Amino acid sequence: MSKDHRVPPADVSRIWGGRFDAGPAAIMESINVSIDFDARLIEQDIAASQAHAAMLAQQGIISQADAQAILGGLEHVLEEVKGGRLSFSRTLEDVHMNVEGRLAELIGEAAGRLHTARSRNDQVATDFRLWVRDAIDALDRAARDLQAALIGRAEEHASTVMPGFTHLQAAQPVTLGHHLLAYVEMLGRDRGRLSDCRARLNESPLGAAALAGTSFPIDRRATAAALGFDRPCANSLDAVSDRDFALEFLSAGAIMAIHLSRLGEEIVIWTCERFGFLRLADAFSTGSSIMPQKRNPDAAELTRAKAGRVVGALVGLLTVMKGLPLAYAKDMQEDKEPVFEAFDTLSLCLAAMQGMIATATADPGRMRAAAEEGFADATDLADWLVRIKGLPFRRAHHVTGALVKAAEASGCSLAALPLDSMQAIEPAIDEGVFAVLGCDASVASRTSEGGTAPARVRLAAAEARRRFLAP
Ligand code: ARG
Numbered sequence: 131m132s133k134d135h136r137v138p139p140a141d142v143s144r145i146w147g148g149r150f151d152a153g154p155a156a157i158m159e160s161i162n163v164s165i166d167f168d169a170r171l172i173e174q175d176i177a178a179s180q181a182h183a184a185m186l187a188q189q190g191i192i193s194q195a196d197a198q199a200i201l202g203g204l205e206h207v208l209e210e211v212k213g214g215r216l217s218f219s220r221t222l223e224d225v226h227m228n229v230e231g232r233l234a235e236l237i238g239e240a241a242g243r244l245h246t247a248r249s250r251n252d253q254v255a256t257d258f259r260l261w262v263r264d265a266i267d268a269l270d271r272a273a274r275d276l277q278a279a280l281i282g283r284a285e286e287h288a289s290t291v292m293p294g295f296t297h298l299q300a301a302q303p304v305t306l307g308h309h310l311l312a313y314v315e316m317l318g319r320d321r322g323r324l325s326d327c328r329a330r331l332n333e334s335p336l337g338a339a340a341l342a343g344t345s346f347p348i349d350r351r352a353t354a355a356a357l358g359f360d361r362p363c364a365n366s367l368d369a370v371s372d373r374d375f376a377l378e379f380l381s382a383g384a385i386m387a388i389h390l391s392r393l394g395e396e397i398v399i400w401t402c403e404r405f406g407f408l409r410l411a412d413a414f415s416t417g418s419s420i421m422p423q424k425r426n427p428d429a430a431e432l433t434r435a436k437a438g439r440v441v442g443a444l445v446g447l448l449t450v451m452k453g454l455p456l457a458y459a460k461d462m463q464e465d466k467e468p469v470f471e472a473f474d475t476l477s478l479c480l481a482a483m484q485g486m487i488a489t490a491t492a493d494p495g496r497m498r499a500a501a502e503e504g505f506a507d508a509t510d511l512a513d514w515l516v517r518i519k520g521l522p523f524r525r526a527h528h529v530t531g532a533l534v535k536a537a538e539a540s541g542c543s544l545a546a547l548p549l550d551s552m553q554a555i556e557p558a559i560d561e562g563v564f565a566v567l568g569c570d571a572s573v574a575s576r577t578s579e580g581g582t583a584p585a586r587v588r589l590a591a592a593e594a595r596r597r598f599l600a601p
Contacts, residue, residue: 164463165218168225170470172216174260175225176208178253178336181356183244191247191346196240203237204229224463225257226250247346248339251370251458255335258466260357262379265473266328272480273317273324273386277598279488280317284310285591289584291569292407292497293506298399300504303569306492307591308582314594316389321598323382331375334359338369341457371457373447376469380444383472387440390479394434397486401427406496411489414482429486433479440475443468498569502543505534507572511544514566519558529556543568 154162180201187197207229210216222228227250234241287306294304334354337344343366350362363369400407410427418424447468450461508530515526532555537547545567552559565571577583580590 159220162223162460163220164224164466165220165222165228167467167470168254168463169218169228171225171254171257171261171466172211172229173208174257174264175229175253176204176211177260178256178353178357179229179244180204181353182248182336184356185349185352186243186246186346188352189347189349191348192243196243199237199240200233200244203233203241206236207232224250224254226253247344247348248336249341249370251340252335252338252366254462255338255370255372256357258469259331259333259335259359259375262331262375262469263328263358265469266324266379269383269386269473269476269480270321270324272477272484273321274598276480276484276487277314277317277594279484280310280314281591281594281599283487283490284308284314284587284594287492287494288587288591289573290492290494290497291501291573293501293504294582300501300506302509302576303501303506303572304576304582305573305584305587306494306497307584307587310487311587311590311594313389313393314598317386318594318598320382320386320389323385324379327375327378327382330378332358332360333363333369334361335363335369335372337362338366341367341370367457371454371459371462373451373462373465376465377444377447377451379469380440380447380472383476384437384441384444386476387437387472387479390476390483391434391437393483394430394432394479397430397490398427398434401425401430405500406493407500409491409493410486411491414486414489427486429482433483436475436479440472443472501569502545505537505544507544507567507569508534510566510572510575511563514563515556515558518562521558532556 183192183197183200183204186192187194192200207216210232216228216232218225218228219231222231230241230244233244284307287310288308290306291303292306292309293300294302294309334350334357336353336357337348337350354360354362363372397408397410399405401410410425410430414427414429415425416428418426447465450464454461511533512523512526512530515521515529516523519526521529533544533547533552536551536555537544540547540551545564549559549561549563552563566575573582573584575583577586580586
Protein backbone atom coordinates (compact mmCIF):
# COMPACT_ATOMS: atom_id res chain seq x y z
CA MET A 131 0.00 0.00 0.00
CA SER A 132 1.46 3.37 -0.90
CA LYS A 133 1.31 6.19 1.63
CA ASP A 134 -1.81 8.38 1.35
CA HIS A 135 -0.68 11.75 0.00
CA ARG A 136 -4.13 13.27 -0.20
CA VAL A 137 -4.41 16.63 1.47
CA PRO A 138 -6.60 16.58 4.56
CA PRO A 139 -9.65 18.94 4.43
CA ALA A 140 -8.60 22.55 4.67
CA ASP A 141 -8.05 23.71 8.21
CA VAL A 142 -8.35 27.46 8.42
CA SER A 143 -6.62 27.50 11.78
CA ARG A 144 -3.46 26.79 9.75
CA ILE A 145 -4.03 29.35 7.12
CA TRP A 146 -1.25 28.65 4.73
CA GLY A 147 -2.12 24.97 4.70
CA GLY A 148 0.07 22.47 3.02
CA ARG A 149 3.70 23.36 2.86
CA PHE A 150 4.57 23.71 6.53
CA ASP A 151 5.36 20.84 8.87
CA ALA A 152 5.60 22.83 12.07
CA GLY A 153 3.50 25.66 13.49
CA PRO A 154 4.91 29.11 14.21
CA ALA A 155 6.97 29.99 17.26
CA ALA A 156 4.95 31.82 19.87
CA ILE A 157 6.87 35.01 19.19
CA MET A 158 6.20 34.60 15.46
CA GLU A 159 2.50 34.51 16.18
CA SER A 160 2.82 37.57 18.40
CA ILE A 161 4.55 39.69 15.81
CA ASN A 162 2.31 38.50 12.99
CA VAL A 163 -1.11 38.74 14.58
CA SER A 164 -3.33 41.70 13.70
CA ILE A 165 -6.77 40.60 14.92
CA ASP A 166 -6.28 42.61 18.12
CA PHE A 167 -6.68 45.77 16.08
CA ASP A 168 -8.00 44.86 12.63
CA ALA A 169 -11.17 43.41 14.15
CA ARG A 170 -12.40 46.98 13.62
CA LEU A 171 -12.63 46.19 9.91
CA ILE A 172 -15.06 43.33 10.41
CA GLU A 173 -18.23 44.92 9.07
CA GLN A 174 -16.38 46.13 5.99
CA ASP A 175 -14.80 42.69 5.60
CA ILE A 176 -18.18 41.00 5.67
CA ALA A 177 -19.66 43.50 3.21
CA ALA A 178 -16.77 42.97 0.80
CA SER A 179 -17.11 39.18 1.09
CA GLN A 180 -20.83 39.39 0.42
CA ALA A 181 -20.22 41.42 -2.73
CA HIS A 182 -17.49 39.01 -3.81
CA ALA A 183 -19.56 35.85 -3.22
CA ALA A 184 -22.57 37.27 -5.07
CA MET A 185 -20.35 38.17 -8.01
CA LEU A 186 -18.70 34.72 -8.05
CA ALA A 187 -22.12 33.10 -8.36
CA GLN A 188 -23.28 35.63 -10.94
CA GLN A 189 -20.27 34.76 -13.07
CA GLY A 190 -20.81 31.01 -12.62
CA ILE A 191 -17.51 30.66 -10.74
CA ILE A 192 -19.23 29.10 -7.73
CA SER A 193 -22.67 27.47 -7.61
CA GLN A 194 -25.77 29.36 -6.55
CA ALA A 195 -26.16 26.87 -3.71
CA ASP A 196 -22.69 27.58 -2.34
CA ALA A 197 -23.26 31.32 -2.75
CA GLN A 198 -26.52 31.11 -0.80
CA ALA A 199 -24.80 29.19 1.97
CA ILE A 200 -21.94 31.71 2.07
CA LEU A 201 -24.22 34.77 2.02
CA GLY A 202 -26.47 33.32 4.72
CA GLY A 203 -23.46 32.39 6.81
CA LEU A 204 -21.92 35.85 6.46
CA GLU A 205 -25.21 37.42 7.51
CA HIS A 206 -25.15 35.21 10.57
CA VAL A 207 -21.57 36.22 11.38
CA LEU A 208 -22.59 39.87 11.03
CA GLU A 209 -25.40 39.36 13.52
CA GLU A 210 -22.98 37.75 15.93
CA VAL A 211 -20.64 40.73 15.52
CA LYS A 212 -23.43 43.20 16.16
CA GLY A 213 -24.61 41.25 19.17
CA GLY A 214 -21.05 41.13 20.52
CA ARG A 215 -21.18 37.34 20.37
CA LEU A 216 -18.28 36.64 18.04
CA SER A 217 -15.01 35.77 19.73
CA PHE A 218 -11.78 36.08 17.84
CA SER A 219 -8.88 33.70 17.63
CA ARG A 220 -5.31 34.95 17.53
CA THR A 221 -4.26 31.74 15.82
CA LEU A 222 -6.33 32.92 12.87
CA GLU A 223 -4.10 36.00 12.63
CA ASP A 224 -6.40 38.60 11.23
CA VAL A 225 -9.98 39.68 10.67
CA HIS A 226 -10.19 38.06 7.25
CA MET A 227 -9.28 34.60 8.51
CA ASN A 228 -11.45 35.00 11.57
CA VAL A 229 -14.50 35.72 9.44
CA GLU A 230 -13.71 32.83 7.13
CA GLY A 231 -13.01 30.57 10.10
CA ARG A 232 -16.34 31.34 11.69
CA LEU A 233 -18.06 30.90 8.33
CA ALA A 234 -16.50 27.43 8.01
CA GLU A 235 -17.80 26.52 11.45
CA LEU A 236 -21.25 27.62 10.39
CA ILE A 237 -21.55 26.26 6.85
CA GLY A 238 -18.71 23.77 6.41
CA GLU A 239 -16.77 23.22 3.19
CA ALA A 240 -18.63 25.75 1.06
CA ALA A 241 -16.88 28.45 3.10
CA GLY A 242 -13.66 27.41 1.39
CA ARG A 243 -15.03 28.63 -1.96
CA LEU A 244 -15.35 32.24 -0.80
CA HIS A 245 -11.65 32.90 -1.25
CA THR A 246 -11.75 31.94 -4.94
CA ALA A 247 -10.29 34.66 -7.18
CA ARG A 248 -9.19 36.94 -4.37
CA SER A 249 -6.38 37.28 -1.88
CA ARG A 250 -6.09 38.85 1.51
CA ASN A 251 -4.08 41.53 -0.27
CA ASP A 252 -6.99 42.90 -2.30
CA GLN A 253 -9.32 42.02 0.55
CA VAL A 254 -7.54 44.14 3.16
CA ALA A 255 -7.08 47.02 0.74
CA THR A 256 -10.83 46.94 0.02
CA ASP A 257 -11.88 46.67 3.65
CA PHE A 258 -9.58 49.47 4.67
CA ARG A 259 -10.80 51.83 1.95
CA LEU A 260 -14.37 51.15 3.02
CA TRP A 261 -13.44 51.82 6.64
CA VAL A 262 -11.63 55.08 5.86
CA ARG A 263 -14.60 56.17 3.74
CA ASP A 264 -16.91 55.71 6.73
CA ALA A 265 -14.40 57.44 8.99
CA ILE A 266 -14.34 60.44 6.67
CA ASP A 267 -18.13 60.66 6.76
CA ALA A 268 -18.14 60.51 10.56
CA LEU A 269 -15.44 63.18 10.91
CA ASP A 270 -17.24 65.37 8.43
CA ARG A 271 -20.37 65.26 10.57
CA ALA A 272 -18.40 65.99 13.75
CA ALA A 273 -16.56 68.89 12.14
CA ARG A 274 -19.86 70.26 10.88
CA ASP A 275 -21.30 70.09 14.40
CA LEU A 276 -18.35 72.09 15.68
CA GLN A 277 -18.83 74.63 12.89
CA ALA A 278 -22.49 74.91 13.88
CA ALA A 279 -21.52 75.66 17.48
CA LEU A 280 -18.95 78.24 16.37
CA ILE A 281 -21.36 79.96 14.01
CA GLY A 282 -24.03 80.12 16.70
CA ARG A 283 -21.65 81.74 19.15
CA ALA A 284 -20.33 84.06 16.43
CA GLU A 285 -23.84 85.35 15.75
CA GLU A 286 -24.34 85.95 19.44
CA HIS A 287 -21.02 87.85 19.65
CA ALA A 288 -21.04 89.61 16.28
CA SER A 289 -20.40 92.95 17.99
CA THR A 290 -18.50 91.84 21.11
CA VAL A 291 -15.23 93.76 20.98
CA MET A 292 -11.98 92.08 21.90
CA PRO A 293 -8.35 92.71 21.09
CA GLY A 294 -7.16 91.07 17.90
CA PHE A 295 -3.58 89.94 18.42
CA THR A 296 -0.38 89.76 16.48
CA HIS A 297 2.63 88.40 18.38
CA LEU A 298 0.06 87.83 21.16
CA GLN A 299 0.06 91.60 21.67
CA ALA A 300 -3.09 93.66 21.22
CA ALA A 301 -3.00 94.77 17.59
CA GLN A 302 -6.40 96.02 16.43
CA PRO A 303 -9.84 95.48 17.90
CA VAL A 304 -11.88 92.70 16.38
CA THR A 305 -15.12 91.08 17.38
CA LEU A 306 -15.32 87.74 19.09
CA GLY A 307 -17.73 86.65 16.36
CA HIS A 308 -15.15 87.42 13.71
CA HIS A 309 -12.50 85.48 15.59
CA LEU A 310 -14.74 82.41 15.95
CA LEU A 311 -15.64 82.51 12.26
CA ALA A 312 -11.94 82.20 11.42
CA TYR A 313 -12.09 78.68 12.88
CA VAL A 314 -15.21 77.96 10.86
CA GLU A 315 -13.14 78.64 7.72
CA MET A 316 -10.34 76.35 8.89
CA LEU A 317 -12.78 73.55 9.58
CA GLY A 318 -14.36 74.16 6.19
CA ARG A 319 -11.00 73.54 4.52
CA ASP A 320 -10.48 70.47 6.71
CA ARG A 321 -13.78 69.09 5.51
CA GLY A 322 -12.82 69.93 1.94
CA ARG A 323 -9.55 68.02 2.25
CA LEU A 324 -11.36 65.00 3.69
CA SER A 325 -13.87 65.11 0.89
CA ASP A 326 -11.07 65.30 -1.73
CA CYS A 327 -9.53 62.25 -0.09
CA ARG A 328 -12.87 60.48 -0.18
CA ALA A 329 -13.35 61.16 -3.88
CA ARG A 330 -9.89 59.82 -4.74
CA LEU A 331 -10.10 56.72 -2.54
CA ASN A 332 -13.41 55.60 -3.95
CA GLU A 333 -12.02 52.95 -6.31
CA SER A 334 -12.23 49.24 -5.63
CA PRO A 335 -9.10 47.12 -5.19
CA LEU A 336 -11.21 43.94 -5.09
CA GLY A 337 -10.27 41.53 -7.87
CA ALA A 338 -6.64 42.63 -8.00
CA ALA A 339 -6.16 39.37 -6.08
CA ALA A 340 -2.64 38.87 -4.71
CA LEU A 341 -1.05 41.36 -7.10
CA ALA A 342 -1.49 40.29 -10.72
CA GLY A 343 -5.23 39.92 -11.20
CA THR A 344 -6.84 36.53 -11.66
CA SER A 345 -7.56 33.96 -14.35
CA PHE A 346 -11.16 33.57 -13.13
CA PRO A 347 -13.77 35.46 -15.18
CA ILE A 348 -14.63 37.90 -12.39
CA ASP A 349 -16.66 41.08 -12.77
CA ARG A 350 -14.81 43.82 -10.93
CA ARG A 351 -17.32 46.45 -11.94
CA ALA A 352 -20.09 44.52 -10.24
CA THR A 353 -18.25 44.26 -6.90
CA ALA A 354 -17.13 47.89 -7.14
CA ALA A 355 -20.73 49.02 -7.68
CA ALA A 356 -22.09 46.77 -4.92
CA LEU A 357 -19.69 48.38 -2.45
CA GLY A 358 -20.45 51.92 -3.54
CA PHE A 359 -17.11 52.46 -5.27
CA ASP A 360 -17.06 54.58 -8.41
CA ARG A 361 -14.96 52.08 -10.39
CA PRO A 362 -12.32 49.38 -9.95
CA CYS A 363 -8.69 50.45 -9.38
CA ALA A 364 -7.05 50.41 -12.81
CA ASN A 365 -3.84 48.56 -11.97
CA SER A 366 -3.74 45.41 -9.87
CA LEU A 367 -0.23 46.07 -8.50
CA ASP A 368 -1.22 49.57 -7.47
CA ALA A 369 -4.53 48.34 -6.06
CA VAL A 370 -2.89 46.10 -3.46
CA SER A 371 0.09 48.31 -2.64
CA ASP A 372 -1.49 51.75 -2.54
CA ARG A 373 -2.08 53.35 0.84
CA ASP A 374 -2.32 56.94 -0.40
CA PHE A 375 -5.87 57.06 0.86
CA ALA A 376 -4.66 56.38 4.41
CA LEU A 377 -1.87 58.93 4.06
CA GLU A 378 -4.24 61.55 2.67
CA PHE A 379 -6.68 60.84 5.45
CA LEU A 380 -3.91 61.28 8.01
CA SER A 381 -2.60 64.43 6.31
CA ALA A 382 -6.02 66.02 6.32
CA GLY A 383 -6.50 64.78 9.87
CA ALA A 384 -3.14 66.17 10.99
CA ILE A 385 -4.01 69.61 9.67
CA MET A 386 -7.38 69.41 11.37
CA ALA A 387 -5.70 68.39 14.62
CA ILE A 388 -3.38 71.37 14.31
CA HIS A 389 -6.38 73.66 13.90
CA LEU A 390 -8.03 72.16 16.95
CA SER A 391 -4.81 72.59 18.91
CA ARG A 392 -4.76 76.29 18.03
CA LEU A 393 -8.32 76.70 19.23
CA GLY A 394 -7.40 74.72 22.34
CA GLU A 395 -4.52 77.09 22.97
CA GLU A 396 -6.76 80.13 22.57
CA ILE A 397 -9.17 78.70 25.10
CA VAL A 398 -6.31 78.12 27.52
CA ILE A 399 -5.19 81.72 27.06
CA TRP A 400 -8.66 83.22 27.19
CA THR A 401 -9.68 81.32 30.32
CA CYS A 402 -6.55 82.08 32.34
CA GLU A 403 -7.13 84.59 35.12
CA ARG A 404 -4.93 87.26 33.51
CA PHE A 405 -7.11 87.31 30.45
CA GLY A 406 -10.46 86.23 31.83
CA PHE A 407 -12.12 86.55 28.41
CA LEU A 408 -13.89 83.26 28.68
CA ARG A 409 -15.24 80.96 31.35
CA LEU A 410 -15.74 77.30 30.53
CA ALA A 411 -18.91 75.66 31.80
CA ASP A 412 -18.54 73.50 34.89
CA ALA A 413 -19.14 70.50 32.65
CA PHE A 414 -15.94 71.33 30.76
CA SER A 415 -13.74 72.45 33.65
CA THR A 416 -11.75 70.43 36.11
CA GLY A 417 -10.70 71.33 39.63
CA SER A 418 -7.36 70.94 41.33
CA SER A 419 -6.90 68.39 44.08
CA ILE A 420 -5.02 70.95 46.18
CA MET A 421 -5.99 74.46 45.01
CA PRO A 422 -9.71 74.97 45.56
CA GLN A 423 -9.91 78.16 43.46
CA LYS A 424 -8.80 76.47 40.22
CA ARG A 425 -10.90 75.84 37.13
CA ASN A 426 -8.59 74.12 34.75
CA PRO A 427 -9.25 73.95 31.00
CA ASP A 428 -8.05 70.33 30.79
CA ALA A 429 -10.09 69.45 27.72
CA ALA A 430 -8.61 72.40 25.81
CA GLU A 431 -5.11 71.46 26.91
CA LEU A 432 -5.63 67.84 25.95
CA THR A 433 -7.00 68.85 22.56
CA ARG A 434 -3.87 70.95 22.12
CA ALA A 435 -1.69 68.01 23.12
CA LYS A 436 -3.47 65.27 21.23
CA ALA A 437 -2.47 66.85 17.94
CA GLY A 438 0.80 65.05 18.66
CA ARG A 439 -0.89 61.69 18.23
CA VAL A 440 -2.37 62.57 14.88
CA VAL A 441 0.81 64.11 13.51
CA GLY A 442 2.67 61.09 14.89
CA ALA A 443 0.27 58.78 13.07
CA LEU A 444 0.95 60.57 9.78
CA VAL A 445 4.71 60.52 10.21
CA GLY A 446 4.55 56.90 11.35
CA LEU A 447 2.67 55.69 8.29
CA LEU A 448 4.73 57.79 5.88
CA THR A 449 7.75 56.07 7.36
CA VAL A 450 6.20 52.61 6.97
CA MET A 451 5.45 53.26 3.29
CA LYS A 452 8.74 54.89 2.40
CA GLY A 453 10.84 52.73 0.10
CA LEU A 454 8.39 49.79 0.04
CA PRO A 455 8.76 47.95 -3.26
CA LEU A 456 5.63 46.85 -5.11
CA ALA A 457 3.38 45.17 -4.42
CA TYR A 458 2.08 44.04 -1.02
CA ALA A 459 4.50 43.62 1.88
CA LYS A 460 3.56 42.73 5.43
CA ASP A 461 4.86 46.13 6.48
CA MET A 462 1.50 47.38 5.30
CA GLN A 463 -0.30 45.61 8.11
CA GLU A 464 1.10 48.50 10.18
CA ASP A 465 -1.18 50.90 8.29
CA LYS A 466 -4.26 50.42 10.44
CA GLU A 467 -3.39 51.43 13.98
CA PRO A 468 -2.24 54.95 13.08
CA VAL A 469 -5.44 55.51 11.13
CA PHE A 470 -7.61 54.19 13.96
CA GLU A 471 -5.67 56.25 16.47
CA ALA A 472 -6.04 59.42 14.41
CA PHE A 473 -9.74 58.84 13.87
CA ASP A 474 -10.44 58.18 17.55
CA THR A 475 -8.42 61.18 18.61
CA LEU A 476 -10.05 63.54 16.14
CA SER A 477 -13.55 62.31 16.99
CA LEU A 478 -12.90 62.90 20.67
CA CYS A 479 -11.31 66.33 20.19
CA LEU A 480 -14.02 67.57 17.82
CA ALA A 481 -16.74 66.54 20.25
CA ALA A 482 -14.94 68.03 23.27
CA MET A 483 -14.34 71.26 21.41
CA GLN A 484 -17.95 71.41 20.29
CA GLY A 485 -19.05 71.00 23.91
CA MET A 486 -16.63 73.64 25.21
CA ILE A 487 -17.59 76.20 22.58
CA ALA A 488 -21.32 75.64 22.90
CA THR A 489 -21.32 76.08 26.68
CA ALA A 490 -18.58 78.64 27.46
CA THR A 491 -19.45 82.13 28.67
CA ALA A 492 -17.63 85.15 27.28
CA ASP A 493 -16.87 88.22 29.40
CA PRO A 494 -17.38 91.17 27.02
CA GLY A 495 -16.31 93.68 29.69
CA ARG A 496 -12.89 92.07 30.15
CA MET A 497 -12.44 91.74 26.42
CA ARG A 498 -13.27 95.37 25.77
CA ALA A 499 -11.02 96.57 28.59
CA ALA A 500 -8.13 94.55 27.20
CA ALA A 501 -8.69 96.01 23.73
CA GLU A 502 -8.77 99.55 25.10
CA GLU A 503 -5.75 99.12 27.38
CA GLY A 504 -3.74 97.79 24.49
CA PHE A 505 -4.23 100.95 22.31
CA ALA A 506 -5.76 98.67 19.74
CA ASP A 507 -7.27 101.72 18.00
CA ALA A 508 -3.85 103.21 17.19
CA THR A 509 -4.02 102.14 13.55
CA ASP A 510 -7.37 103.91 13.23
CA LEU A 511 -5.78 107.12 14.43
CA ALA A 512 -2.90 106.78 11.97
CA ASP A 513 -5.35 106.00 9.13
CA TRP A 514 -7.41 109.08 10.06
CA LEU A 515 -4.31 111.30 9.86
CA VAL A 516 -3.69 109.93 6.38
CA ARG A 517 -7.28 110.00 5.13
CA ILE A 518 -8.48 113.29 6.62
CA LYS A 519 -5.30 115.27 7.19
CA GLY A 520 -3.31 114.07 4.21
CA LEU A 521 -0.22 113.02 6.17
CA PRO A 522 2.03 110.43 4.52
CA PHE A 523 1.44 107.08 6.27
CA ARG A 524 4.99 106.85 7.61
CA ARG A 525 4.66 110.25 9.29
CA ALA A 526 1.17 109.39 10.58
CA HIS A 527 2.62 106.21 12.06
CA HIS A 528 5.30 108.22 13.82
CA VAL A 529 2.84 110.81 15.18
CA THR A 530 0.54 108.08 16.43
CA GLY A 531 3.46 106.41 18.20
CA ALA A 532 4.10 109.65 20.05
CA LEU A 533 0.40 109.94 20.99
CA VAL A 534 0.40 106.35 22.34
CA LYS A 535 3.47 107.23 24.39
CA ALA A 536 1.69 110.26 25.82
CA ALA A 537 -1.44 108.28 26.63
CA GLU A 538 0.64 105.58 28.27
CA ALA A 539 2.43 108.19 30.37
CA SER A 540 -0.87 109.63 31.61
CA GLY A 541 -2.35 106.17 32.06
CA CYS A 542 -5.33 106.71 29.76
CA SER A 543 -6.68 105.43 26.45
CA LEU A 544 -6.12 107.34 23.20
CA ALA A 545 -9.75 108.48 23.23
CA ALA A 546 -9.23 109.98 26.70
CA LEU A 547 -6.25 112.14 25.70
CA PRO A 548 -7.25 115.85 25.78
CA LEU A 549 -7.30 117.53 22.37
CA ASP A 550 -4.64 120.11 23.31
CA SER A 551 -2.12 117.43 24.33
CA MET A 552 -2.75 115.81 20.97
CA GLN A 553 -2.28 119.10 19.15
CA ALA A 554 0.98 119.65 21.01
CA ILE A 555 2.22 116.57 19.17
CA GLU A 556 0.46 117.19 15.83
CA PRO A 557 -1.20 120.56 15.30
CA ALA A 558 -3.32 119.27 12.41
CA ILE A 559 -5.41 117.12 14.75
CA ASP A 560 -8.94 118.43 15.49
CA GLU A 561 -12.18 117.30 17.19
CA GLY A 562 -12.94 114.99 14.28
CA VAL A 563 -10.38 112.51 15.56
CA PHE A 564 -12.63 111.34 18.38
CA ALA A 565 -15.02 109.80 15.89
CA VAL A 566 -12.45 107.17 14.95
CA LEU A 567 -11.07 106.53 18.41
CA GLY A 568 -12.38 103.82 20.68
CA CYS A 569 -12.84 100.19 19.85
CA ASP A 570 -16.45 100.38 18.69
CA ALA A 571 -15.61 103.00 16.09
CA SER A 572 -12.62 100.95 15.04
CA VAL A 573 -14.45 97.68 14.47
CA ALA A 574 -17.43 99.43 12.89
CA SER A 575 -15.11 100.97 10.30
CA ARG A 576 -13.67 97.62 9.18
CA THR A 577 -16.37 97.05 6.60
CA SER A 578 -14.16 95.65 3.86
CA GLU A 579 -15.14 92.18 2.61
CA GLY A 580 -13.99 89.61 5.18
CA GLY A 581 -13.49 92.37 7.77
CA THR A 582 -14.50 92.54 11.40
CA ALA A 583 -17.28 95.18 11.34
CA PRO A 584 -20.29 93.72 13.21
CA ALA A 585 -22.49 94.14 10.14
CA ARG A 586 -19.96 92.17 8.10
CA VAL A 587 -19.70 89.50 10.76
CA ARG A 588 -23.48 89.01 10.73
CA LEU A 589 -23.42 88.63 6.96
CA ALA A 590 -20.45 86.27 7.16
CA ALA A 591 -22.18 84.12 9.76
CA ALA A 592 -25.28 83.86 7.58
CA GLU A 593 -23.10 83.00 4.62
CA ALA A 594 -21.22 80.39 6.67
CA ARG A 595 -24.52 78.77 7.58
CA ARG A 596 -25.33 78.51 3.93
CA ARG A 597 -21.88 77.27 2.89
CA PHE A 598 -21.24 74.79 5.65
CA LEU A 599 -24.45 73.80 7.39
CA ALA A 600 -26.95 73.49 4.56
CA PRO A 601 -27.92 69.83 4.25
N1 ARG B 1 -3.54 41.18 7.97
C1 ARG B 1 -2.95 41.50 6.72
C2 ARG B 1 -2.78 43.02 6.59
O1 ARG B 1 -3.41 43.71 7.28
C3 ARG B 1 -3.78 41.01 5.61
C4 ARG B 1 -3.04 40.78 4.34
C5 ARG B 1 -2.16 39.60 4.47
N2 ARG B 1 -1.54 39.31 3.23
C6 ARG B 1 -0.46 38.56 3.15
N3 ARG B 1 0.05 38.38 1.97
N4 ARG B 1 0.13 38.04 4.20
O2 ARG B 1 -1.99 43.51 5.81
